[in-house]
Amino acid sequence: METATITEPIVVHSIINGEKVKSEKQFPRENPTRPNEIVCYAPINTREDTIRAIDAAYNAVSEWKWTPVEDRIARMRKAIDKMKSATPEIARLLSLEHGKPLYDAEGEIAVSLMWMEFACDHVKEVVQGEVREHDKGKTIISQDPIGVVSAITPWNYPISLSTIKIAPALLTGNTMVLKPSPYAPLAVSKVVEIIASEFPPGVLNIVHGEADVGVELTSNEKVAKIAFTGGTNTAKHIMKAASETIKKMTLELGGNDAAIILKSFDVNDERAMRRLVISNFLTAGQICMIAKRVYVHRSIYKEFVDKYIEAANKWIRIGDPFNPDVTIGPVNNKKQVEYVQSLIDDAKKRGAEVIKLGRIIDEDVFGQGYFMQPTLVLGCDYGDPIVVEEQFGPTVPVLPFDDEEQVIQLHNESIYGLTSSVWGDEEEAVRVARQIEAGTTMINTAAIQGLDVQFPFGGVKQSGVGREYGVEGIKTYTETHVINIPTELELPYIPE
Numbered sequence: 145m146e147t148a149t150i151t152e153p154i155v156v157h158s159i160i161n162g163e164k165v166k167s168e169k170q171f172p173r174e175n176p177t178r179p180n181e182i183v184c185y186a187p188i189n190t191r192e193d194t195i196r197a198i199d200a201a202y203n204a205v206s207e208w209k210w211t212p213v214e215d216r217i218a219r220m221r222k223a224i225d226k227m228k229s230a231t232p233e234i235a236r237l238l239s240l241e242h243g244k245p246l247y248d249a250e251g252e253i254a255v256s257l258m259w260m261e262f263a264c265d266h267v268k269e270v271v272q273g274e275v276r277e278h279d280k281g282k283t284i285i286s287q288d289p290i291g292v293v294s295a296i297t298p299w300n301y302p303i304s305l306s307t308i309k310i311a312p313a314l315l316t317g318n319t320m321v322l323k324p325s326p327y328a329p330l331a332v333s334k335v336v337e338i339i340a341s342e343f344p345p346g347v348l349n350i351v352h353g354e355a356d357v358g359v360e361l362t363s364n365e366k367v368a369k370i371a372f373t374g375g376t377n378t379a380k381h382i383m384k385a386a387s388e389t390i391k392k393m394t395l396e397l398g399g400n401d402a403a404i405i406l407k408s409f410d411v412n413d414e415r416a417m418r419r420l421v422i423s424n425f426l427t428a429g430q431i432c433m434i435a436k437r438v439y440v441h442r443s444i445y446k447e448f449v450d451k452y453i454e455a456a457n458k459w460i461r462i463g464d465p466f467n468p469d470v471t472i473g474p475v476n477n478k479k480q481v482e483y484v485q486s487l488i489d490d491a492k493k494r495g496a497e498v499i500k501l502g503r504i505i506d507e508d509v510f511g512q513g514y515f516m517q518p519t520l521v522l523g524c525d526y527g528d529p530i531v532v533e534e535q536f537g538p539t540v541p542v543l544p545f546d547d548e549e550q551v552i553q554l555h556n557e558s559i560y561g562l563t564s565s566v567w568g569d570e571e572e573a574v575r576v577a578r579q580i581e582a583g584t585t586m587i588n589t590a591a592i593q594g595l596d597v598q599f600p601f602g603g604v605k606q607s608g609v610g611r612e613y614g615v616e617g618i619k620t621y622t623e624t625h626v627i628n629i630p631t632e633l634e635l636p637y638i639p640e
């Protein structure tokens with residue numbers, strides 16, 4: 145087994161205008177598996193650093209937006225090749241700083257590369273625009289770059305949620321300043337360094353820090369678009385900061401995704417049950433689109449719970465992210481452990497039964513790190529905090545329902561609407577799915593297993609604004625510009 149320890153903490157740099165910049169002030173990022181070990185020191189950039197990065201992106205965009213799309217694609221493909229070769233190193237850094245098992249880190253990089261390739265393959269469709277000949281003349285509809293994009297990302301999928309923004313933004317002729325989360329600054333910095341090295345200085349910049357850097361990125365008048373992934377409450381601050389200069393926005397926010405298990409679901413289908421367990425607990429439940437509440441038809445509820453526990457106990461093996469037998473590592477940070485634990489404690493106080501799932505296979509690290517044994521929570525009320533709030537951790541409430549109407553209502557009462565899933569007979573499931581308020585609904589699968597980069601992804605209600613992935617996710621980095629050339633130049637109703 146490769147070691148999950150590090151001999152010397154890595155010093156992370158910012159990249160501003162093509163140069164690696166070392167910050168005077170730095171913050172330590174600990175290893176969530178062994179929190180007394182520092183994985184890296186990342187910069188605490190100032191507002192002045194952030195302004196320099198925005199200026200660099202602003203100066204670069206005037207030339208970059210006119211660079212032929214073929215040139216942009218060729219540069220991105222070179223970056224993809226370099227990222228592919230560097231995958232083992234990037235995955236190792238990601239597991240170390242994040243706590244996700246190595247297979248999970250490699251999966252995140254693989255999805256990122258898949259998307260970057262899709263964006264290269266499809267960007268021409270978007271930027272070529274169209275020319276419409278019609279009875280009143282000719283109209284050119286062009287899709288132009290927007291300008292400087294501020295990208296702000298969370299800690300749970302730092303690489304895929306950054307490249308989901310970097311690839312379409314740069315390919316369509318924009319420039320970018322990216323700010324990752326302080327809870328996972330290392331691996332994404334490596335990725336940005338690789339990509340930025342293939343592009344002219346200033347096209348892709350990265351700064352680090354907390355809200356003050358974020359505030360500059362979201363209010364500076366030279367920033368034309370914000371691409372944000374993170375919590376719904378943070379998004380409210382961002383919308384306010386951006387309102388002064390009416391910035392364009394894509395917001396990918398929180399979710400409280402439900403899995404709806406219909407009466408027709410076969411509880412003895414071991415593969416389906418395993419998929420469900422994975423869609424509750426992959427990455428220790430720290431995924432925006434993980435199934436965070438499960439509603440089961442009352443007629444199969446008891447049998448379902450028994451079979452679920454059986455499947456979960458097989459798949460869930462908790463321990464060191466570098467142990468190849470481990471499926472679930474630690475939670476990313478202490479604050480998140482405390483928050484998830486507070487929801488579980490509250491549920492217990494309200495009378496819920498909390499069942500531990502899986503096996504701890506590395507006892508030594510379990511005692512040291514930010515580990516939580518995954519749990520199933522039974523006997524909750526529909527309105528309990530653990531049911532209605534986004535837990536974003538390894539615990540899931542399972543509740544019975546009586547009929548389709550009730551479960552659709554329970555689903556749609558949420559302020560969120562990111563993804564959802566319906567499990568059972570396909571026809572019935574699709575009928576239920578059509579009535580669900582969500583950006584994506586998956587049938588007989590959920591979360592990342594049902595994700596496909598060729599289709600637009602995003603939330604309704606307070607789960608977001610706009611879409612990423614798919615051709616739609618490329619187009620969102622462009623502005624429509626209409627050049628109208630009418631044949632009838634003068635309007636008959638306007639007097640001489």
Ligand code: NAD
Nearest residue numbers: 297298299324325355358359374375378396397398399432
């Ligand atoms: P967060 O909102 O706390 O932080 C996200 C980013 O915003 C970080 O880089 C943070 O430093 C920055 N930030 C904080 N305050 C800011 C401010 N005032 N202005 C600008 N930037 C600011 O989120 P998190 O805890 O890192 O991530 C977890 C959340 O992200 C969950 O709610 C999860 O559902 C959501 N998420 C959504 C998606 C999606 O695609 N919809 C994907 C992953 C995560």
